[in-house]
Amino acid sequence: LAEKSNSVVDNDSKRKIKDKGCIPGLPIDGLPVYTGKEVAEHQDPDKSVWIIFKAGVYDVTDFIQIHPGGRELLLGAGNSVEPFWKVYSQHHNQQVYRILESYRIGNLREEDRLKEDRTQDEMESLEFIPERDPLLLVHHEKPFNAETPANLLIQNYHTPNNIFFVRNHLSVPKVEEEDYSLEIEGIGLDRTYEFTLEEIKTLFPKHTVTSVIQCGGNRRNDLNKVEMVKGISWQLGAIGNTRWTGARLVDVLRYCNADLEHPEIKHVQFEGLDLDAKSEPYGASVSSVKAFDPLAEFLLAYEMNDEELPADHGYPIRLIAPGIVGARNVKWLAKIILADHESQSHWQQNDYKSFPSNKKQASPEEFAQAHAIQEMPIQSAICLPEDDQIVQIKWKRIDDQTKPFLDVAGYAWSGGGRSVIRVDVSIDGGKTWFDTELEQETPTKRSTTTFSWTLWKSEIPLDFNQLRNTGNQIEVICRAIDSSYNMQPARNEEIWNFRGLLNNSWHRINIKVV
Incomplete structure (x- = not known):
């Protein structure tokens, strides 16, 4: 694969690439050295696409068509993919590392690498980091992902806030109440409605539901025993049971005079304040039939176990979609959209979908056809x-x-x-x-x-x-x-x-x- 670049990689260098295959981005003696400017010249998928990861330079031109995220790989074209991989953390596993190293063509010049490190350090220094309990079993620091230790899970029927598992797909946004507003728009509404946190608290009856939230990847580590899979190696603690309090979704929509019987409303989309590397929000959607059902208990929650919602769990408001995979329980809720189609976010379209055991990867077309996980199994x-x-x-x-x-x-x-x-x-x-x-x-x-x-x-x-x-x-x-x-x-x-x-x-x- 390395021969597809404009440079020559000798057999000894190929052997070194193979030897280093599971430790991506390390400098490898004998490979060509490229400047950041040279890498940036390769951004055209019709010609060549190069990317950077740590000290490595990779020609991924032929990989674009089979990349599970489709042409989103082009967002990193000519640049480092590290900021994107911090967002899409499923890339951090040995299988992906091996695939990446198979496209290795060279090393990034040290001067450019140090510049890249300084830029990322400056960005990370500005991140908001909430206080977290040391009892949590941490899998990733950025974005933060941690689970409840097994022995603590069964000590309380309602999982305490401080040890409730944390699944963050992106950096935690720092939200000030005075700056916060929730927008509601879409089909069946005469205009866009906006609510402050105080209005959500005072305009609507306070409702409480006890509900489990479980990550779709809970107990993933057991599947790794069969064959390595992609994603955080959750044990059995990516689950918790809590009292959530807030305004019922149907109450808020009725206040907006939403036509809940409108035949074109098929899905309800939810967007958060957490943004990815291209400033797109985390998003998800559920069917309107489920979301509009009063017995489904969908909630715009602002309390967790009778306390203010913690930052890691979505302050000031998160969606609670009881009985549905945790990925749809959108945190830091910023917008609700009544729509005729699913959310087009990465996490609705290219993640949280399952495939037959004989498949080792899926094409963008296969991801598009697969059903997004909603209700969770026994x-x-x-x-x-x-x-x-x-x-x-x-x-x-x-x-x-x-x-x-x-x-x-x-x-x-x-x-x-x-x-x-x-x-x-x-x-x-x-x-x-x-x-x-x-x-x-x-x-x-x-x-x-x-x-x-x-x-x-x-x-x-x-x-x-x-x-x-x-x-x-x-x-x-x-x-x-x-x-x-x-x-x-x-x-x-x-x-x-x-x-x-x-x-x-x-x-x-x-x-x-x-």
Whole structure:
């Protein structure tokens, strides 16, 4: 691939590129050196497109047509792609690094590299960084992404604000209340409406809903055990259950005299104040049928667990779309659009979509045809004990005999307002299943719908004969069933996809008991 550039790369240099393949952007001896000005001359897709990553120069002319983001790759043409990769963090994985290095043609001149570093440092020094709890398990610093430790998830039915997982796609905007306004426009409206935070708080009834938010990539690390996927390697803590308070979306739209029966309104688009490298806002959309349903409980939330919405979670207002993938719960909400089409944002069109397990990548056309994830499937996970833990056996007296038990606990949840009706636990590979005790929110009288999770626990009897055969090693498995009798698939291999989304296979951990 390197031969496609205007320079000659010898065989020894190609070997060095291969050797360095998983550490992108390092200087490689023997490769041509280019100035930033020379790279900038290659921005025409009909001729050649070069990009910069750290100290590396790459000719990606032939990659444009198969790039999952389509021709958005051209935004970095002739320049560094680092600012874009900080936004689109799924690029930071070994598979992408290997692909990038296969297009390597040279090194960036050190003087230009230092200039690029200074520019990025200056930009980063201006970023607003909220205060964050050190208990969070951090995956990325910029943009900040961190999850709740498993053992803390089940300590509270309502996940505390300070340890609620953080999924930021872009930098956190610093918003002052006096400067904030929410715009509502689109089909079925006579004009564009604007509301201040104070107006949202005072003009509309205060409504509270307890709802889970779960990232579409929760439990992605289990899919990596099958084959590496793209995206943050979330464990099982990219989920939380919280009391959200604000104005109902339908109340606000009715105040605007929106024609909610208008036949052309098919989607409701939401845009945030967080901007990408080309100053485009984070955006998402949901169907109007779902958004306009009063029982769907869509909320313009300004409180989280009866406190002011924290900056990392969308201050001053975020959308709460209960039962729907976290990516549609837009933070720092700036605009609502009633439209006849989906949001055209990157995150609606080129991310948060799943593909068959035989596909290792998808073309822009395939992304365009794929259905955007909305309602989340049935899910459960074991939080206690944790994987690879050495666990003390619990002894309990039953019928005048002292018997060994294992304490197991976790969470379960299903999207779309479906309740969890059962959680089972097995320690023999799924041959035998044990019941669990469920802690759940009671649905309101007017609906059987619930958007909150179920915390579960169980005492599993142990068999010493079985333990002797396994050297005291136990695989603990859990599975959940929801009110529509949806069940989790048994194995990761059944639902593996290259984006690592929607992993709801039986959760399995391996422990040793003593």
